Amino acid sequence: MKKRVLNRFFAPLLVLLTLLATVRAEAVDYQAKVQADIKAFRDYFAAQFPDVPFADYANGVYAIDADSRKQWLEMEEFPPYALAVEDGKALFEKPFANGKTYGSCFANGGAVRQNYPYFDEKKGTVVTLEMAINECRVANGEKALACKGGDIAKISAYMAFISRGNPVDVKVATEGAYNAYMKGKEFFYAKHGKLNMSCAGCHMEFAGKRLRAEILSPALGHTTHFPVYRSKWGEIGTLHKRYGGCTNDTGAKAFAPQSEEYRNLEFFETVMSNGLIFNGPASRK
Amino acid sequence: MGVSRRQFFKSVAGTIAYAAVASAVPARLFASWNQPAFTSETLAAAIAAKYGNMPIEESSAIQIKSPEIAENGAYVPVSIATTIAGASNISVFSEANFSPLVASFNIMPRMLPDVSLRLRMAKTANIVVLVQAGGKLYRTVREVKVTIGGCGG
Amino acid sequence: MKIKAIAKDNVVSVKILIQHVMETGRRKDETGKIVPGHYITEVSAQHKGETVFQAELGPGVSKDPYIAFQFTGGAVGETISISWIDSKGGTEKTDSIISAM
Numbered sequence: 001m002k003k004r005v006l007n008r009f010f011a012p013l014l015v016l017l018t019l020l021a022t023v024r025a026e027a028v029d030y031q032a033k034v035q036a037d038i039k040a041f042r043d044y045f046a047a048q049f050p051d052v053p054f055a056d057y058a059n060g061v062y063a064i065d066a067d068s069r070k071q072w073l074e075m076e077e078f079p080p081y082a083l084a085v086e087d088g089k090a091l092f093e094k095p096f097a098n099g100k101t102y103g104s105c106f107a108n109g110g111a112v113r114q115n116y117p118y119f120d121e122k123k124g125t126v127v128t129l130e131m132a133i134n135e136c137r138v139a140n141g142e143k144a145l146a147c148k149g150g151d152i153a154k155i156s157a158y159m160a161f162i163s164r165g166n167p168v169d170v171k172v173a174t175e176g177a178y179n180a181y182m183k184g185k186e187f188f189y190a191k192h193g194k195l196n197m198s199c200a201g202c203h204m205e206f207a208g209k210r211l212r213a214e215i216l217s218p219a220l221g222h223t224t225h226f227p228v229y230r231s232k233w234g235e236i237g238t239l240h241k242r243y244g245g246c247t248n249d250t251g252a253k254a255f256a257p258q259s260e261e262y263r264n265l266e267f268f269e270t271v272m273s274n275g276l277i278f279n280g281p282a283s284r285k
Numbered sequence: 286m287g288v289s290r291r292q293f294f295k296s297v298a299g300t301i302a303y304a305a306v307a308s309a310v311p312a313r314l315f316a317s318w319n320q321p322a323f324t325s326e327t328l329a330a331a332i333a334a335k336y337g338n339m340p341i342e343e344s345s346a347i348q349i350k351s352p353e354i355a356e357n358g359a360y361v362p363v364s365i366a367t368t369i370a371g372a373s374n375i376s377v378f379s380e381a382n383f384s385p386l387v388a389s390f391n392i393m394p395r396m397l398p399d400v401s402l403r404l405r406m407a408k409t410a411n412i413v414v415l416v417q418a419g420g421k422l423y424r425t426v427r428e429v430k431v432t433i434g435g436c437g438g
Numbered sequence: 439m440k441i442k443a444i445a446k447d448n449v450v451s452v453k454i455l456i457q458h459v460m461e462t463g464r465r466k467d468e469t470g471k472i473v474p475g476h477y478i479t480e481v482s483a484q485h486k487g488e489t490v491f492q493a494e495l496g497p498g499v500s501k502d503p504y505i506a507f508q509f510t511g512g513a514v515g516e517t518i519s520i521s522w523i524d525s526k527g528g529t530e531k532t533d534s535i536i537s538a539m
Contacts, residue, residue, distance in 0.1 A: 071352050074362035077401075078455040080502045082440055213432035231357035234501050285356040318479040323496035360500045379498055383464055387498030393509070395490050397449065401506035405462075405498050 030178040034271060037185070041272045045220045048207060057221030058276045060284070064208045065215050068285070075283040081157055081229040084236035084281065088158025091151055096140040102155070105136035113163030114278050117267050118170065119177035126180050126263040129156055130238055134258075147257035148241035153227045157236050160227065160280030168224055168278060170271045184268025187261060188219070194251030199265075223270045225282035232285060239266060322386050328378055328413065331386040335376060336415070336422060344369065344423035347414055351429050355406060358431040364401040367416045367423075372398045374417040381410030406431050441534035443518050450512035450536055452483065452491070454505045454520055462497035476526050478503060484519040485512055491520075514538045 045057065049064055056063040062072045092102050092110050106112050116129040127135075130152050134144040145152040172181045188199045202211060203219035210216075226239040233241075240257035243265060247254040255261045325331035332341075350364040365375055375398065376389040387404045398416075406412075409430045416423045442453040456478065463475025475497060483491035490509040512518065514536055521531035 067353050068356050071356045071362055074401075075360070075403075077506065078440070078442065078453045078504050080360075080455065080504075082455060083457045083502060086440070231360045234359065317492075318494050323479075323494070364506075382498050383462075384496060384498060386496055388496065389494045390507075391492045393488075393490050393492055395485075395488065395509045395511050397508040397510070399508055400493075401504070403500040403504045405500055 030172055030174065034172045034178070034181060038272060038274055041220060042275075044204060045207070045218050049218070055276065057218060057273075058224040058279045059282075060221060060225065061215050061217040063221075064218065068215065072283060079229065079283045081227075081236055081281040081283060084154045084157040084227075084229060085161045088154035088156070088161075091155050092158050096137070096142050098141050100140050102133070102136055105132070105139070106159070109162065110159045111162040111166075113160045113280065114166035114168070117263065117270055119172070119174070119180050119267065121174060121176060124176055125260065126184075126267045128240075128258065128263055128266055129159065130240070131258050131263070147238060148244070149233065149235055149237040153236040153238050153241075156227045156238060157281040160225075160278065164277075164279055166278050168270060168273045168276050170267070170274060172271060180264050180267055181271060183261075184264035184266070184271075187265045188268055192247065192250040192252045195249075197250040199246070219269065219272065221273050221276050223266055224273055224276050224278050225280045227280060228282050228284045230284045236281065319389070322389075324384055325386065326383060328380050328385045331378060331384070332415065332422075335386065335389065336417065339417070339420065339422045341415070341422040341424050344416070344425055347416055347423060347425035349412060349414055349425055349427040351412055351427055354430040354432060358406045358408070360403045361406050361429060361431075362401070362403050363412060364399075365414050366399040369398070369416050369418045369423055371418045372416050375400060376415045376417075377402070377404065378413040378415070379404060379406050379410055380413055381408050382406065385413075439520060439522075439530055439532040441518070441520055441532060443512075443534050443536045444539055445512055445514050445536045446539055448510055448512075449508050450485075450510075450518070451508050452506065452518065452520075454481070454503075456481075456503045456505075456522060456530070458501070458503060458522075458524065460497065460499055460501045460503060464497070476524060476528075478522050478524045481505060481520065481522045483507075483509075484521075485509065485516065490518075512536055 042054070052063050062069040095101050102110060113129060116132060117126050120127045130147050133152055133155055138144055172178055191198045191201070199219065202216050203222070206216045207218040208215065223239055226242070227236050228242070229236045238257060240262045243262045244254035244257065319335055322331050322334035325334050346369045347365065347367045351361065355361045363377065365377065367375065372392050374389060374391055377387045378385045379387050382405065388402060390400050392398050406429060409428070411426045411428050413424060413426050439457070440455045444451050458478055459476055460478065461473055461476040463472070465473045467473050477497045477499070478495050481491070481493045481495060482489055491507050493505065495503065516536050517533050518536055519531065519533045521529065523529045
């Protein structure tokens with residue numbers, strides 16, 4: 001009798017113990033796997049551009065091209081995004097209809113850019129800064145803002161500006177986070193659109209080389225400096241607006257700003273930039 | 286002092302140009318804005334409208350700092366400085382623009398002959414700077430390449 | 439309008455950034471109609487009752503115009519006043535205190 005009882009519990013117990021052991025081992029692996037990816041990514045660019053100091057990748061193409069760097073430095077004398085930052089400050093401080101402000105959602109007076117994007121376990125999805133801004137609005141009875149430019153970009157610009165200097169340090173510690181990270185990674189390396197181009201194809205393989213009249217920026221540091229006042233737009237715009245444009249360039253239909261695809265891509269790209277410093281907003285061509 | 290509003294309208298009334306000009310004329314005319322120079326469509330016409338028939342000579346005493354290849358033709362950073370004695374005016378032209386005269390700076394008594402701005406260029410062209418001093422114009426030219434980008438968004 | 443005015447060795451360096459659409463009058467909107475011109479035509483700066491900067495601008499100047507110039511005889515703490523007028527009669531005037539580096 002005893003033997004049978006023991007037998008009955010033995011197998012499931014064994015399975016449970018194995019499962020626990022596996023889960024514990026996997027939890028450690030996520031961080032390690034991601035770290036291995038980050039190292040490979042950095043090593044790739046260090047080999048491509050041996051003279052570029054690591055920290056300078058936060059400045060994108062200006063880290064690798066002298067003539068455009070001079071023009072960027074000139075823009076920095078008095079960057080047009082300064083106007084957006086000013087507008088953004090006013091928007092951030094203006095109370096909602098219910099009397100509360102963004103300060104009730106964001107600590108540090110809004111200097112929290114470095115906390116985004118992150119994987120939200122409860123929501124089971126990546127949360128970006130723009131998404132959080134809209135969540136704050138909706139929670140306070142306001143309508144969500146459109147996510148390509150305009151007010152949301154101005155608020156994001158202000159928050160980015162006052163958060164400057166904080167390190168990029170995105171954690172990928174759980175299965176959920178790792179899955180989102182992997183989706184972003186797959187998107188980055190997959191070929192898209194009629195032209196069958198991948199993010200990696202342009203921003204790793206062709207980084208620093210010319211694609212028609214453009215010099216392609218290295219993917220390392222891609223997301224540290226958004227939102228950007230892009231000369232082409234003549235105004236401040238978000239990362240997902242830029243992603244949409246790139247998707248169009250591959251001959252594919254752009255995903256909506258703040259779609260899961262772009263949020264996962266932003267997650268992956270920001271993880272790859274761990275160790276750099278947030279330096280938004282920025283001027284770009 | 287300048288052209289009064291009534292005089293100005295009298296002088297252009299009846300011409301075809303009037304309609305186009307009227308849309309650019311502010312309700313309250315600021316006397317010194319040189320509308321004919323700023324709306325001239327060729328470099329030569331713009332210079333004539335601004336300076337009349339003043340003689341022009343090349344000069345190496347004018348420095349133009351500008352990019353070799355503009356990142357974006359809508360925001361081309363240009364810095365100009367000159368050591369020509371008695372400079373009273375600096376004008377900047379972008380030769381291939383619809384209206385080549387971009388800006389004109391009067392050198393005020395306490396102002397250094399040194400300005401920076403960001404200008405628009407429709408395509409690869411010469412930036413032409415004229416410095417007026419002692420009844421003469423001094424010129425320096427610098428080409429800026431403007432390319433059509435490959436990446437949209 | 440944002441102004442940075444810094445005094446060093448008797449020279450005041452002034453940088454201005456003006457929020458302005460600088461519509462050229464050549465652009466077409468989505469319906470194909472020409473968007474009328476709307477651009478700054480004059481910018482001037484006053485210091486101690488004197489004009490220290492005077493410029494005429496046109497549609498060839500970039501959107502959100504940036505201008506930098508320098509003048510002598512100014513000191514930290516003094517006021518510089520910048521004003522502009524545009525082709526539709528719009529104006530703006532802003533005062534700024536000259537600061538040290």
